[in-house]
Amino acid sequence: MSAPTINPAVAAEAVQELRESLHGVVIAPADAGYDASRQAWNGMIDHHPALIAQCDDAADVATALAFGRRHGLELGVKCGAHSVLGISIPDGGVMIDLSRMNEVRIDPEARLAHVGGGALLGDLDRASMAHGLATTAGNVSHTGVGGLTLGGGMGWLARQFGMACDNVVEYEIVTAAGDTLTASASDNPDLFWGLRGGGGNFGVVTRFSFRLHPISGQALMVDFMYPLERAREVLRFFRDFAADAPPQATPTAWVGTTRDWPFLPAELHFKALVNVGYVWVGEPEEGRRLLPPFRAVAEPVAESVDEMTYLKLQSSSDEPMANQRGRRYMKGHYLRELSDEAIEAFIGRGGEGELPANGSLQGYGGAIGRVGIGESAFSHRDARFEFLTMTNWDDPAEDAARMAASRRFAAAMEPFSSGVYVNVLSDEGATGVRHAYESETLARLTALKDRYDPDNVFHLNHNIAPSAR
Numbered sequence: 001m002s003a004p005t006i007n008p009a010v011a012a013e014a015v016q017e018l019r020e021s022l023h024g025v026v027i028a029p030a031d032a033g034y035d036a037s038r039q040a041w042n043g044m045i046d047h048h049p050a051l052i053a054q055c056d057d058a059a060d061v062a063t064a065l066a067f068g069r070r071h072g073l074e075l076g077v078k079c080g081a082h083s084v085l086g087i088s089i090p091d092g093g094v095m096i097d098l099s100r101m102n103e104v105r106i107d108p109e110a111r112l113a114h115v116g117g118g119a120l121l122g123d124l125d126r127a128s129m130a131h132g133l134a135t136t137a138g139n140v141s142h143t144g145v146g147g148l149t150l151g152g153g154m155g156w157l158a159r160q161f162g163m164a165c166d167n168v169v170e171y172e173i174v175t176a177a178g179d180t181l182t183a184s185a186s187d188n189p190d191l192f193w194g195l196r197g198g199g200g201n202f203g204v205v206t207r208f209s210f211r212l213h214p215i216s217g218q219a220l221m222v223d224f225m226y227p228l229e230r231a232r233e234v235l236r237f238f239r240d241f242a243a244d245a246p247p248q249a250t251p252t253a254w255v256g257t258t259r260d261w262p263f264l265p266a267e268l269h270f271k272a273l274v275n276v277g278y279v280w281v282g283e284p285e286e287g288r289r290l291l292p293p294f295r296a297v298a299e300p301v302a303e304s305v306d307e308m309t310y311l312k313l314q315s316s317s318d319e320p321m322a323n324q325r326g327r328r329y330m331k332g333h334y335l336r337e338l339s340d341e342a343i344e345a346f347i348g349r350g351g352e353g354e355l356p357a358n359g360s361l362q363g364y365g366g367a368i369g370r371v372g373i374g375e376s377a378f379s380h381r382d383a384r385f386e387f388l389t390m391t392n393w394d395d396p397a398e399d400a401a402r403m404a405a406s407r408r409f410a411a412a413m414e415p416f417s418s419g420v421y422v423n424v425l426s427d428e429g430a431t432g433v434r435h436a437y438e439s440e441t442l443a444r445l446t447a448l449k450d451r452y453d454p455d456n457v458f459h460l461n462h463n464i465a466p467s468a469r
Helices: 007-023 056-069 121-129 145-150 189-195 228-244 286-290 292-296 312-317 340-348 366-370 396-416 429-436 439-452
Strands: 025-027 050-056 073-078 092-095 104-107 112-115 168-172 180-184 204-211 218-227 249-257 272-281 303-311 325-333 359-363 385-393
Touching: 007 025, 007 050, 007 056, 050 056, 056 092, 056 168, 056 180, 056 189, 056 204, 092 396, 104 121, 104 303, 112 121, 121 145, 121 312, 145 204, 168 189, 168 366, 180 189, 218 228, 218 286, 218 292, 218 312, 228 272, 228 292, 249 340, 272 286, 272 312, 303 312, 325 396, 340 396, 385 396
Parallel strands: 050 092, 073 092
Antiparallel strands: 025 050, 104 112, 112 204, 168 180, 168 204, 218 272, 218 303, 249 272, 249 359, 325 385, 359 385
16 A cells, blocks of 8 residues: 555644654654664565554553554564564554664563563563573564563573563553553553453553573574475474473474575485484583484484574574565464374375465473463463474565465364464464464453453554454
């Protein structure tokens, strides 16, 4: 669509008033920096907000929120903008851009990180590791802290320390009514519960306070590639390994068609292979003790045991996952077990078809499962594995085939599903939201929505609609 404007009768006066009342910056479609500010992670997305309010603090957020509501404009909240649908960037609405609110303040004695709502994971990781401390964060450093944490927040430390949301001790949030509240175990505990997994449905979080943990700062990334004909025995071994793996290890598996990846010899480029391994965060020599069974289960055609710092691990996927690097689509499921039948479906990839999709498995358990179901809005404490099929391509002519392949793969895995991670939802709509939460959890989240956002102001998300809607 062409660059939108708000109602011309009020535009000039209203926009000027907003500019003067904000500590931050207001960007209109004709202003320098507009295109860079509206950029989404997914190259398929080309949304044009009417205005971008780059906020400096909670007061700015409340002002921008009131402006949008007063003029009947949709409101989106952008931090990292990593959603497949680009839902943080409202077409024709007001985008509340938190990117200027990226301060991270570490209290090393209390082992706390006070993190602005616009910070990226890399901001948090670097500031924390300067003190030998860390908390669970995702696997791509330019992901927004806010979006990741509000949906739960899986990362390489989760099996040791719980999901990102499990490590939040306090939130500062601006509600739909424009109130700035604190949510913690003692202040607004109902909201504190809902923010730990309920997404951006209840307001704009302008500050997170995370519990930090001492770590060595060392890591291993381990990958073994095997011929597809050995996939069944390899994946059964992976299932057994995941059941007993120490919490420092996050088990990983993958099946698909390789590309011309530099770590593979040329004869393995564009071949269907299976991969199993793990990511280890801790003393590398301890992690290496887990290697021999991976070589014994079958002869690998390639292997990689890469020792690195934790900070390098956290940014190792940054380049292929960069903003606007191609077109993207994904589907996912949680699995309570990896049965032989689920392994067959995983190997089958939903049928070859045109441009078949790849898929991965990541082990859960450990500290994730030690939080009781119902103690937070994140519902899937009993998941043992997360399945994800993520597709990335460049040619718009391939859109239909690429998305269809991911849908087929996800459909093949669905009979074994116990739910879905809300942060990997794409175009599933209300059906996906129902799959992301236990029924009792969803009812409780709906009651919170009725209390804090009865008009569904915050609906550009994986929406929990108020009961009146």
